Structure formats: structure tokens, C-alpha cells
Amino acid sequence: MKKFFFNVILAFAFIATAYANQSELLSRVETRYKEFTTFEAHIVQTNYFTQLGYSLDSLGQVYMQDKNVVIEYHTPFYQFVKLVDDELTIYLDYEKTAIISHDKDMFTQTVLQFSEILNNELKFIDKNNSLLEFEVLKDFDFLSNMRIFINESTELIEKTTYTDESENIISVTFNNQAFNQNLSKQIESFKIPNDAMIIRQN
Numbered sequence: 001m002k003k004f005f006f007n008v009i010l011a012f013a014f015i016a017t018a019y020a021n022q023s024e025l026l027s028r029v030e031t032r033y034k035e036f037t038t039f040e041a042h043i044v045q046t047n048y049f050t051q052l053g054y055s056l057d058s059l060g061q062v063y064m065q066d067k068n069v070v071i072e073y074h075t076p077f078y079q080f081v082k083l084v085d086d087e088l089t090i091y092l093d094y095e096k097t098a099i100i101s102h103d104k105d106m107f108t109q110t111v112l113q114f115s116e117i118l119n120n121e122l123k124f125i126d127k128n129n130s131l132l133e134f135e136v137l138k139d140f141d142f143l144s145n146m147r148i149f150i151n152e153s154t155e156l157i158e159k160t161t162y163t164d165e166s167e168n169i170i171s172v173t174f175n176n177q178a179f180n181q182n183l184s185k186q187i188e189s190f191k192i193p194n195d196a197m198i199i200r201q202n
């Protein structure tokens with residue numbers, strides 16, 4: 001009986017220590033992302049279209065400086081999403097079409113705001129090798145069921161998953177992350193081609 005209670009006490013001590021370690025990790029990661037002035041990474045984005053029952057993988061690059069963001073996709077076709085000074089530009093190369101509006105873009109406004117995501121209440125879900133999975137206990141305007149995956153070794157967010165307003169499931173993995181580099185020229189270099197049709201939305 002004494003051995004049983006001793007094991008129970010050890011188990012609770014292990015849980016308490018694990019919880020404290022996770023809280024400390026989240027605190028360090030949140031502080032770290034708040035200190036970054038720019039962010040750059042290669043991304044792998046997987047969209048699972050629930051109603052159609054198939055997935056689409058997109059590869060690209062993301063650049064962030066202040067509140068300006070560019071997401072450039074190379075495959076399966078070229079396109080870019082650019083949010084600068086609250087003006088959103090979406091260019092689709094295969095249609096030679098650019099859409100310009102002042103609507104909020106869910107991905108750039110929410111998914112990439114790491115420090116704001118970390119500022120919410122997070123619930124530990126699972127650990128797979130060095131990746132810790134947390135559920136964000138808040139639903140945003142355009143998405144729900146958000147989860148973030150933090151690498152315990154690098155203390156970086158390596159992946160996010162969420163469900164959009166159409167019930168599609170999106171997964172975004174961030175590789176080769178770089179911080180605090182001047183990205184002004186990269187962001188400014190994304191321009192609409194002269195031969196593109198431009199659609200302006202209010």
C-alpha cells in the first residue's frame with residue numbers, strides 16, 4: 001500500500017514538473033517572438049477540402065516586417081498574397097489576375113501573429129519527439145480549432161493547424177526560419193505584372 005501511494009505521489013510530482021516546464025517554455029517562446037522585428041521562413045501549406053475529400057500541398061516563402069506580410073507560393077502554381085499598409089493584394093499568375101482590397105486576410109492577420117496567439121490560453125495536447133502540441137483555447141473571426149506545435153529544442157513554432165470558415169483543415173509548417181533581417185526590399189519587390197487584369201474590391 002505504501003508503495004502504491006509513493007507511486008501516486010511520484011506521478012503527481014511528474015505531472016506538476018511537466019506542467020511547470022511547459023509553462024516556462026511557452027513564456028520563453030512568447031518573449032522570443034515579441035522581440036522579433038522581422039520573420040522569414042519556407043512554408044509547406046496543406047489544405048484539406050472537407051467537402052471535396054482531397055488535399056492540396058503548396059510550397060512557398062513568407063516574409064514579415066512590422067505589419068507588412070508577403071506570402072509567395074511556388075507550387076502547385078505561382079501566386080502571392082501581399083498585405084502592406086492594410087491593402088491586401090492577391091496575385092494569381094495562372095489567371096494573370098490581381099485582386100486588391102482592404103478586407104482582412106485571415107492567414108496573414110491571424111495565423112502569422114505568433115505573439116498574439118501565444119498570449120492566449122493554451123492547453124497541452126501531446127508530445128511527439130521534440131514537438132509539443134498545444135490547443136489555442138480561443139476561436140478567431142475566420143478560424144477555429146487552432147493548434148500550434150513548438151519544437152522543444154529550438155523553442156520555435158514549427159507548425160500550425162486550424163479549421164477555416166468553410167470547414168476546411170489547413171496545416172502550415174515553417175522551415176528555415178530567420179529573424180531580425182531587413183526585408184523591406186523583398187517585400188517591395190512583389191509587384192503586379194503590367195499585363196495582369198486588376199480587380200479592385202471595396
